[in-house]
Amino acid sequence: MVKRTIKNVAAAPPVALVTGGNVGIGRAIAVALGQAGYEVLVNYRRRKQPADLTVRQIREAGGRAVTVRADVSQPADVQRLFAHLAADYGKLDVLVNNVGDYLRKEFNRLTPADVRRMTESNYYSVVECSLRAAQLMRKRKNGRIINIGYVYAERLQANPRVAAYHCAKQAMITFSLSLAKDLARHKITVNVVSPGINVNSVEKPKTLKTEIPFGRLGRHEDIINAMLFLLRPESEYITGTHLKVSGGHGL
Ligand SMILES: NC(=O)c1ccc[n+]([C@@H]2O[C@H](COP(=O)([O-])OP(=O)(O)OC[C@H]3O[C@@H](n4cnc5c(N)ncnc54)[C@H](OP(=O)(O)O)[C@@H]3O)[C@@H](O)[C@H]2O)c1
Numbered sequence: 694m695v696k697r698t699i700k701n702v703a704a705a706p707p708v709a710l711v712t713g714g715n716v717g718i719g720r721a722i723a724v725a726l727g728q729a730g731y732e733v734l735v736n737y738r739r740r741k742q743p744a745d746l747t748v749r750q751i752r753e754a755g756g757r758a759v760t761v762r763a764d765v766s767q768p769a770d771v772q773r774l775f776a777h778l779a780a781d782y783g784k785l786d787v788l789v790n791n792v793g794d795y796l797r798k799e800f801n802r803l804t805p806a807d808v809r810r811m812t813e814s815n816y817y818s819v820v821e822c823s824l825r826a827a828q829l830m831r832k833r834k835n836g837r838i839i840n841i842g843y844v845y846a847e848r849l850q851a852n853p854r855v856a857a858y859h860c861a862k863q864a865m866i867t868f869s870l871s872l873a874k875d876l877a878r879h880k881i882t883v884n885v886v887s888p889g890i891n892v893n894s895v896e897k898p899k900t901l902k903t904e905i906p907f908g909r910l911g912r913h914e915d916i917i918n919a920m921l922f923l924l925r926p927e928s929e930y931i932t933g934t935h936l937k938v939s940g941g942h943g944l
Pocket of ligand 1: 739
């Protein structure tokens with residue numbers, strides 16, 4: 694890969710990194726960013742084949758994309774990923790922290806290792822990537838960070854079977870708001886977009902109408918719409934929001 698000079702960097706297409714962009718919501722986000730003119734880094738952890746498919750979809754539509762392997766819950770991997778980004782691209786315009794494993798488990802079977810894994814996946818990964826992204830974005834006084842949450846996580850509530858997941862997402866949301874406040878002076882925005890139950894969810898609602906007032910599962914396009922809205926130049930003043938894209942689920 695050719696290293697870019699500072700002059701080149703400014704003229705090059707905007708760069709976006711999507712964590713967990715190999716499947717599901719992450720893939721849909723990556724493809725939408727490719728269509729919107731971003732050069733997309735499609736991150737994956739283990740499964741390269743679906744990441745290659747995401748890249749192929751973007752390229753076939755005329756966009757630019759590459760795969761990047763990194764377990765974003767591991768600091769050493771994140772350091773390597775951002776070192777590569779800084780050396781080969783010299784900038785990052787958009788970071789979408791999409792990674793966030795889910796766990797439903799009875800409390801009597803839940804282990805501290807489960808809680809640690811959920812926290813690393815849903816919270817620490819966002820901390821690691823956002824702080825490193827902010828270093829790159831600050832230099833150019835420009836950047837958008839979008840973190841994928843979960844609607845219910847905003848609420849303080851007892852929900853034993855999914856407590857580890859909820860707590861980690863809750864921490865992530867609180868962290869995002871604080872980061873938004875700090876980075877506003879650098880013209881970097883940080884927002885959370887939260888799905889409810891999407892088409893690819895492992896949880897299938899028993900009664901659709903009562904669980905999702907809108908009467909249907911969330912679609913990837915619903916999330917993409919919200920994201921593209923937050924990326925519009927006119928949205929530069931919107932930061933520290935928690936945008937729920939859930940058809941009323943979680944209200
Ligand atoms: N789907 C829903 O209905 C729903 C609802 C509410 C919230 N959400 C949130 O939306 C986001 C996306 O959910 P999803 O269901 O579309 O995703 P997903 O299918 O659970 O996972 C997407 C990809 O993330 C990658 N990944 C996981 N941990 C990683 C790590 N540490 N480093 C790098 N890549 C990692 C995995 O790649 P490998 O296969 O390579 O390991 C996986 O293929 C998550 O934050 C989730 O909590 C989803």
